[in-house]
Each structure stands twice: as structure tokens, then as C-alpha cells.
Amino acid sequence: MLDLVNVLAAVDEPVQLPFPPIVFGLIAAIVFVALGFVTWSYRDVANRHPQKSAKFAQTHNVHGHADRTGADH
DSSP: OHHHHHHHHHOOSOOOOSSOHHHHHHHHHHHHHHHHHHHHHTTTOTTSOHHHHHHHHHHTOGGGOOOOSSTTO
16 A cells, blocks of 8 residues: 555656647537537438328327327328
8 A cells, every 4th residue: 555655656747638628628529519410310200201100100009199109290
């Protein structure tokens, strides 16, 4: 245990980042926008085939609930 304390105390220079801190923020923003685009690209996927979702709703009427697929709009 004492050796670990000595090793930690001997490290007196700060860790240098590979590039400026603003670059980390830019990378995070780019990743966030890319993931947002992927999410956006899946918009309205359920309504692309209204006949198929309406048929599914008719055959899978759970407990008498109305059509929850949105195909009847």
C-alpha cells in the first residue's frame, strides 16, 4: 500500500491531452448530430405500409382495443 502512495506521489506532471479540449467538444457534437440524423431517418417507418399495418391490427386486436397502428387515419 505504501508503494502505491509513493508511486502516485511521484507523478507530478499533468497528463497532456492529444489535442486541444475544444476538439473533444466538436467530436461529441458531430457524433450527436450523426446519431440524430440516424434517428430522424427512421421517422414514419410504421406508416410506410398502411395496408400491412391495418391487416396486422385486424388480426391482432388485443383485448378489444382500437387500431393502435395509425393505419386508419
